[in-house]
Amino acid sequence: MHVVPDLKVLYFGTPVVVISSRNEDGTTNLAPMSSAWWLGQSCLLGLSNYSQTAANLKRDGEAVLNLPDAGLVDAVDRLALTTGRRDVPDYKRRQGYQYMPDKFAVGGLNAQPSDTVRPQRVMQCPIQLECRVVSTRAFGAPAVDATAFEVQISRTHVEEHLLIPGTSHVDPVRWDPLIMKFTEFFGEGRNVYPSRLAAGWNMPVLAREADQL
Template sequence: MHVVPGLKVLYFGTPVVLVSSRNPDGTANLAPMSSAWWLGQHAMLGLGNSGQTTANLRRERECVLNLPSSAMVDAVDRIALTTGKPEVPAHKAAQGYRYEPDKFALAGLTAQASELVRAPRVAQCPVQLECRVVSTHPFGGATAQATAFEVEVLRAHVEEDLVIPGTSYVDPVGWDPLIMKFCEFFGGGRNMHPSRLAQGWDMPHQLRPAAV
């Protein structure tokens, strides 16, 4: 039997992406997000309009999409409730967000120079996609509070062990991306790590006992 619960959240499960971009002063910003999909050599990114990453992408017109493996969940979670915007929006402050000027350091990750864009890559991420912004689209209805960014992948860097020898294809068995569904972290089909984001968003499953 199906029910019609009037779902408030539609995060059924997408890869976590660490979006690195450049701030106005030239420093690096790093933001975890999971509203991304790819088709051919292009990707669509869904980002809230109040974030520093959105401002950076509008201004710089470039970024790097760094895809962490499930083993990197702790590093991602450390920056889940942080923002690169010095003036933290009220709605984010209410959820527990705080300003963090150096998210690479907080996450324990290393900035690595890119080859075609000015935003840095995340050295520890097995997949790094250097991108330029192609177009932007208001998203979310008449009072859109988000933007859909279409980006073109200019260069893909992939850990050698993940590439099928003699081809230009990633091994789907060897690649275990960090997945977020309904604000929780998953890898290999398992819940990987407690999520600060789920707590900040008051997700009701936080109150339910784990399935045995």
């Protein structure tokens, strides 16, 4: 029997993306997000207007979409409640967000130069997609507080072992993306790590088996 629960969150399951974008001072900001979907060589990103990433994309129009596998969940979680904005919005401060200028250091990650855009890539992410913004539109009616960015991929970088030999296709068996499902982290179909983001959003605590922590 169906019920009508008036769901507060609609994150049914999407890959986590760590977005690299360029700050005004030329440094690279990192931000984990999961409101993204792909079609052809384009991707649509949904970002809060209060984020440093949104400001950077509107100003420079360049980014790298770094796709972590499930093994990088701890690094992603360390980035979850950080922001590149010096003036942390009040609602984010209440959720536990802190300004961190060096996101690579926070996540224990390494930077490497990109080929076609200025933001740096995340070396540990096995798939990295360099891209440019081609259009934007307001998103989130009735209270519009987000922007949908359409980006076009200009170059892809993939760890060789993830490719089906002799092809330009990623092996879906070898590729185990980190998935965000209702603000919780999943990989290989199971909950793989306690989420700081879920705590920040006051989500219900999951019942986890000991071997999943």
